[in-house]
Every structure is written in structure tokens, then in C-alpha cells.
Amino acid sequence: MGIFNVELKKVVDDSYEIETGFDLKTKLVQDIKNGLVGNIKKFAIITDSIVKDLYANDIYKEITENGYSADLFVFEAGEKSKVRKTKEVIEDAMLEKGYKRDCCVIAVGGGVVTDLAGFIAGTFGRGVPFINYATTLLAAADASVGGKTAVDTPLATNLIGLFNQPEKVYIDIATWKTLPDEQVYSGMAETIKHACLASNEFFVYLNEHMEEILNIDKEACVHIAEENCKIKYNVVMKDERESGLREVLNLGHTVGRAIETVSEYELLHGQAVAIGLVAEVKLSYKLGYMTQEECDEVIKLLKKAHLPTEIPEYIDREVLVKKLYTDKKVRDGKLRFVIQRGIGAIVEFEEGVFATPISEDVAREIIMSM
């Protein structure tokens, strides 16, 4: 009968800064004073039960002592909290405390906090600004560029969420010193992944400086934080909606994500990704894209970072194979893997296609061999 055209073409500028440094909380408040989030005076600081006492309390004090209104919203630390229920509880707590659309969310913590808080900010009042204050290597490597936020569900990890860009990211290396060793190791997995997919030079650097990094040497840590941002940014800016190229960041994640879920989050994300990277280099070798030596080098570097390189005994291999089908790269019911070429590059199967279908039999064979 009639067509009405809704024209909604516009220029969107989601640009933001990532600041790397030591003890950035004074800088954060200074930025807020200088208008980082406009005239907003009310801040919801979202953090977990561990980070609360380590830094979030201090940030809360710094903000309130400077005349702003703020509240801490704390959930139990761990990937198990990255679920819709936690989102709901925090939303209700914010509403209870009178938060409206004129607020800003500050995520203080690791990847779980930034994923969850970014998602909360994205749907609270249909979107309020948020700031990422990353306190872990993993958050610095994984969550600071790309705008991906999400929660897990019983059937899949990270499938319910949003693309939502922060107003600014702070990577505070001072906070890394207080991380349990296991968390530092875990954070190295995404860093090694970045080297594998984009830079042989960075891979060599990691090999040569792993000890300093694990001891949180300032210079080495700033270098890897910046390299991580650079590599991820180069991928993400070319493909914000994860239509093609961005899938390269999924290197090691096909098996990694599945094993993380099957382990019921006994494995930290980085540990699961490390195992996933090993599965992937084995597959890459099988497909002729890596030499045995290159595979061994990757496995050696993962071990140097104290990361697991074998599937733990308690994981049921068949359950794991079945779980692979919950991966978001699955198309038309077929498993798809990102494959690296040597060290520092990714195979482009056809123009713009960076993941290739792999039969269940081949995937099972790799998994059974680990």
C-alpha cells in the first residue's frame, strides 16, 4: 500500500584512547574532570570480589573525594560470574540506588569484569558510557580493543552480548604485580596468540623476554601491552563487525572456548586458549601450513609461560568434540577453524575468508592425540 523510508545514515565516531602506565587512578579522575564523559557526575564502579580490595576501593575513594557520586557493585570473582544472572543483579542494584541514564560505568578488573560491565553499560538505559580500567594482562590483551562484551550461557560462551566501545581504556601495569602467578601465565596465552597470528618478531621477543615479563618488569610489560593493542587494533579496525578478518583473533579459540566450558571453568580462559593453540598448530601442521619445528616452538613458548599444552585427563574427549559445535564460527552445521601459517601469519583461504571447514573426524583425531 505504501512504503515509508526511514533514513538513518550517519557518521559515528567511537574512537577512544588506551593509556598504558603505572597507577593510573589519579589520571582517571583528572580525565573525568577534563570532560572525558561530559557532565556526568555519577559513577557505577563494577568490579569483582578480589579486585575490590586491591584497587576498586581506592578508585572509589579517589572519585568520591573529588566530589563525584559513586557506588561499588561487586560480584564474586571468576568466569562463573560472567552470566546473565550477575548482569541482572547488578542492574537491579543500580536501579535500587537510583541510577538512571545520566551515569557512567567504570569496569575495574580483568576480562570477566570488563566483558560483563561493558555489556551492562551497553543496555542500561539503552546505553550509558563506560570506562575500562584493566587490571590484568588478559584484560589488556583481550578486552581493551574490539569492543566485544558478553556473558556466557549454559550452552555457549560469549554468545549473548554486544559490540560496545569504551570511552577510554586504562592499562595499569602496577596492578599486574598483585596478580596470582596463574593469572599472569593465563594472560600470556592471548599475547602468544597475537604473536602467532601477526608477528614473528614479537614471537621472538616473547621467547627472549619471557622471564622478565613474568616478573612484571616494567619496560617489558609496557612493550607487550602496546604490541597487544597494536596487533588487535590492526585486525579490528579493518573489520569491526567480525565478518571476516576479525575471525583471525579466534585462533586457538575453537577448541579453547569448548574446553573452557567442558572444564566447567576449572581452566582459566588463558589456559584453555593455550590448549586450543596447541590443537590448532597440530591441525595447521596436518594441513601443511606449519613445520613440525614451528609447532614445537609454539608449544615450547607456551610451556615457558607455564601454560598447559595438553588436554587434562578429566576432560571427556567426546563431550569436547560435541561442544565444538557451539562455536560461533560454525556455519551450516560445519566446524570452522582459523589456521596459522608458520609463525606470525594466518592462512587466507579465499579473499576475506580466514576460517576453513574441518570435518568432525579430523577435529576428533587432533583432540584424541592430545
Add this chain to the structure above:
Amino acid sequence: MGIFNVELKKVVDDSYEIETGFDLKTKLVQDIKNGLVGNIKKFAIITDSIVKDLYANDIYKEITENGYSADLFVFEAGEKSKVRKTKEVIEDAMLEKGYKRDCCVIAVGGGVVTDLAGFIAGTFGRGVPFINYATTLLAAADASVGGKTAVDTPLATNLIGLFNQPEKVYIDIATWKTLPDEQVYSGMAETIKHACLASNEFFVYLNEHMEEILNIDKEACVHIAEENCKIKYNVVMKDERESGLREVLNLGHTVGRAIETVSEYELLHGQAVAIGLVAEVKLSYKLGYMTQEECDEVIKLLKKAHLPTEIPEYIDREVLVKKLYTDKKVRDGKLRFVIQRGIGAIVEFEEGVFATPISEDVAREIIMSM
């Protein structure tokens, strides 16, 4: 230590068509065949328990008979279902059935369905496309332009959600014939609101054609569907993020939303908005922006559409006053109202400011007088 700039400036085109007509399901499938949503072959049809048998089943058949894969996801009809739990149940059902990011959501129903399904589409796999097939006057008036999607929470309506634009909106007037009278009346409230805020001419038209409209006369219905789109679009295109001008669409909603919640959804959305419009014209009169005659005209037109114009006896007035503070227009703890000027215009209090602070005492006085 170092600043890394993430540049994310880009042109976004969220334009879409609204098609108004009779029995549009064949047109829907034809559009899909012609690439409306690219190569997507899998459709999640989200609907409610009433609309399922009336139209969604037919749309399901039409789609599957044309070689596409589809499933129906049905929730219990009513505003009470527009909650996070329903979103979760549908997401899990979609995951259970193997839905990934390569799917499209089709919302078939009224405002509750389109609000909920649009929100689900916006966060499923971090966003999949969705199509609105609006089957009620209210959905046509309210949900087809603006991209607002949301769920209600115990503490506030519509505060958790997203701005998410559909790929296309179908307004199928054939479906209006099957609506219960109460739903048709309810749908008129947003239409009358649009006339109040933007067009005296449209207000006169409604006054003269109310009987035909309520009898679902084709010509009259197409006219009001198109006028609704036009008025809303003119506001929304100027202010997609609801920063200023768009608040005019909130006319009557300050009290309306609150009363809808306090009634525990005994009142339909449109009925609540009608009462809210009466509160607002009384306030407008009190502030000197409307004459007594103009107020009476608005109340008369609402009555002509069989809409309530008084606060029901069972509503606790003090609870209602308190509930006003959950309104999203509240700033710095102060109630804010949109005020109409005569019939067909809105008061602009200062440049770009269309809502004005109102003291609790004045709000209470108006509410007590109804």
C-alpha cells in the same frame, strides 16, 4: 606511559523501509528472496501465545515452504512477559536449536513482541538482523520507528534495552481486524499523543474519523499508520539517541509509565498513556501553556477512543508519586515532564530542552486531582 589511539570513525547506514498494507506475509518472503537480509537462510520467528495462531504460524509456513529454515519461539502474551527471564528462555531455546550468528529474527506481534525480539536480536551473537512484522496499532505507532527495544524490570519499565534498528518493518493492517477492541483502543493512545505533540491537523482528523478508525476502515487506518510513522520519524531522525528533542515522544509517559507499573500491568500500555496524557494536559494548563478548552478537547478525544482518563480507584496515589522517580527523564533526582503547547506543539524550555523540572508537590497535586 603511553597513549594508543583507537580510531573508530565510520559511516553507519541503518536506513530501512516501513511498508504498510494488507496481508504482507507473501511480500515478506519475496523481500527475503530478494536479499533483504543477505544470504541468511535461518529465521527465528518470535511471537506471543495469541499472535502465534493468528499470524505467526502462517508466516512460519510461508517461510519454510519457500525453502528456508525457521522455528517459532513463543512466549505468553502480555506486558508481564517483557522481562529478562523471557529473553533468557528464548535465547536458550535458540541456542538449543543450533542458532548462531547467521540467523535473522522476525518479530511477529505487537509492541511487547517487537520490543523483546528486537532486544534479543541485538544481543544474540552480539547482534543479528531482525525484521518487525507489526500486528497491532500500538506496534505500528510506537515500535516501528525509533529502534528502541527493551525489557521491564521490577524497578523500572524499559530501562534495560538497546537502540537497534530493524531491517524492515511491515505494518499489516489486515491483522488489526482480529484485535480485541481494548487493544485497538489502547493503540489509539500513542496516535493521539502524536497528534498532540506535532499536528493539530492530525488531531482534527482523528476527531472526525475516530469511528471509522475503530472499525478498522482501510483508508483511515493506512492514513493513521503513515501519519504515526511520519511524526515519529521527524522527531527520531533529528535525535536518534534521545538526548533532547526525542524526549517529546515521552509526552504523557511520565505518569503513564509509572501507573502502568503500579497497576501491575492491569492497565494496557495505551490505557496508562491515556491517563498520563490527561495528567500532562492538566499540568500544561496549570503552567499556562494550554487553555481549559484545549484540555477538554484532548480528554474528549481520548474518551471517544474508549480510553480511560482518570486514575483507577485501586491505584495508591502516594505509591504512584514515588514511582515517578523511576522515570528515565529524572535528572539529579528531579522529576521532569514534557509539556504540550496548545494542541499540536511542544514547549521548548530552552534550546534543545523539551522537558522541565516539576516539583513533587505539583506532581502530587495533579495526581490527587484525578
